[in-house]
Amino acid sequence: MRTLYLVICLSLFAADCFAANNKMASGTVYCDTNRNNLRDKGEKGIPDVRISNGKDIVSTDKQGRYQITVDDETLIFIIKPKNWMTPVNEFQLPQFYYIHKPKGSPAKFEFPGSAPTGPLPASVDFPLYPVKEPTRFKVAVFGDTQISSEKGINSYARELEELVGKLDVAFGISLGDNTGNWLLMFDVSNRITSTLGKPWYNVQGNHDLNLDAENEKYSNETFERVYGPAYYAFDYGDVHFIVLDTVLTMRWKEDDKYLGYRGGLESDQIAFVRNDLAYLPKGKLVVLTMHIPLDYRAYDKENLKAFFNEISDRENIIALAGHNHILENSFLDANSLWPVFKPLHTMIVGAVCGSWWEGSLNEENIALGTMGCGAPNGYGIFQFDGNKYTMKYHAFDFPEDYQMRIWTPGKIFANQSAQTNIYVNFFAGSRKDTVEMKFGERGQWTKMKWCPDVDPFIKERNEIEKAAKGDTSVTIYDANQYYFSQHIWSALLPANPPAGIHVVYVRATDRYGQVFDGKRIIRVE
Incomplete structure (x- = not known):
């Protein structure tokens, strides 16, 4: 009793x-x-x-x-x-x-x-007001803009000038790290982005936090004041978008002055995703947007498993992330803790700031911070049509059709040609894509080998940066030159080509059926 x-x-x-x-x-x-x-x-x-x-x-x-x-x-x-x-x-x-x-x-x-x-x-x-949303539409997706200095502000503004009045999308999403820990930069970042004249959604990144907060609960306060909730969802056309907060903060040691972080989702957010998906038909395309990618190496494994269990029954789903300052497509399977047979397509969409706005300046005073994967700084344009999607990468300061970089030595000797590789960095490419080359206009198309590797352009660029400084000091490319890019293809040149000037043609067909081409003029002696 x-x-x-x-x-x-x-x-x-x-x-x-x-x-x-x-x-x-x-x-x-x-x-x-x-x-x-x-x-x-x-x-x-x-x-x-x-x-x-x-x-x-x-x-x-x-x-x-x-x-x-x-x-x-x-x-x-x-x-x-x-x-x-x-x-x-x-x-x-x-x-x-x-x-x-x-x-x-x-x-x-x-x-x-x-x-x-x-x-x-x-x-x-x-309040809401009615609009007619097409089933076929485009979305601009920006990775880390990471403004933390006058150099970053000016570079970001210069890069966006080419898009003002020309960006043909329904809306944009930034995948976090709008600033570099100096949260007062939210204001100038938003003002620059607003010149594009499109509704713009935002994801919270690890450099967008109140690192002096007492704990995780209060680490989003400035972000929330400026942008609203750190995770939320919305529909556009026939597609459902879920914006996630994948940055979990903690103090690694009790006496740490500032919060540290790792990948993860707190329990209320996982419950929100569960409740949100319960309203949707299984076949509806769900686009997850986040900052830290769904990589088990960056997460607590049990936390990631709990989240995967909530989303793994979706028939059509893709996860878009930033954080790593690279372009990379992955297809998660059991080795990545993904619990079902159909892989989960995840994509790190690159960084607007490239390698943190570092590197030599071009004529417009914009940093040439090529990313560690060898791709130029830029952004993604995703096109949706019902539950289908395609993606095209747009490199700043290059034509829209610039989708690859082809690398060969500057001069090739005919008797060494058969031992000389040509490398292609197909920026938004994946292991599911096909890249081919032919030597000369009358040559035969030959399938190139997908071979994740360090982009030789990065090594070459590193030496140029050091020479420009006149010393051997550390450059942004010193770190990048150890990254194995996941979108490199190679092939040997044909044996004993005639001396002279030749054109190497490259054709890349991505997993969506889009075809892109590139050319490289080489000199044979």
Whole structure:
């Protein structure tokens, strides 16, 4: 009897604590006919729109109303449905959330978080306006812009100039590390990106954190103030996008001044993904966007397994990441902890800043920071059509059809030709692609061998950088020259070609059926 009484008391105490720390937020999702971000008379509620508190998900009723549990550190956000759009602010950042932090963020941070929001409003409403979203559309995907200096600001602005008024996409996504730990740079980064005139979603990276936070719970405060929740979801056309926060922070040692990090997803986020996917048909294409790639070497294995178990039954899924400053396609299988037979396609999409805006400057004062994989800095354009997708890489400062770099020695001796390799770096290539070459216009197409290796261009560039400095000091390419690029192909040149000038033709066919070509003029003696 005493045991029963104790259980009842503990249950009542727990309920009281829950009630003290949790409230019910309510509001309406409505059609903002005049787009003034206010619910005016006659603007009707929208049914069947999903709302989340970062874990639970509810749907609006026939009048567009909802109720959801919140505590005093909750971001309430809408999961944008197909053929509807949220407002954007002056920086083209989608406004799909409400921050409920009555006491605000901790005040001691070097970079400010949210100001106190006061009591929970009687109604937290979300405006949407109708748009016609095509089933076939393009998305620009930026990897690490990593602005942390005047050099980075100027280089990023110069690179985007070529895209202003010309970027033909529905919206853009940046995959984290908008800054290099100096979070005040969010402002200038957003201002530059907004010149493209497209709605722009953002992922949190490890250099976008409040590293002076007490723990993981408060490491997102500045990011949340600027961009909203660190993880969320939305629909566009027939595709469902989930933005993930794959940066878990911790102190490696108790006396560490700043937080460290590793790859991972905290439990509420995994629950959010589970609840979100429960609303979707199995065949719907799901695009996961994140900063740290889903690599078991960077994650706690049990944490990654738990996440994989939530997504592995999807029939159509792709994961896009940044962080590593390379281009790389992987197809995860059991060796990578992926639990089902059909591999998971993951892609690291490169870095806008290349190798951290390092390297010699070109005539426009932009750093030539070629990435460790040998690809130039750039961004990806993904085209979606129903549950299908294709991807094309766009290198800054090069023509749109520049998809590969071909490397041979500057001069080739005819009697050594058969022992001389030609190397092709097909920037967005993978082991599932085919690369061929032919020697001269009348030559026969020969299939090249996929052979992950250090791009010889990186070694060559390293020597150029050292010579330009006039010494043997360390350059950005010293580290890069040890990276085995996963998109290198090679083949031997034909034996005993005639002396003179010749053209080597290269043809690359990717896994989507897209065909790209390149040429290299060589001199034979």
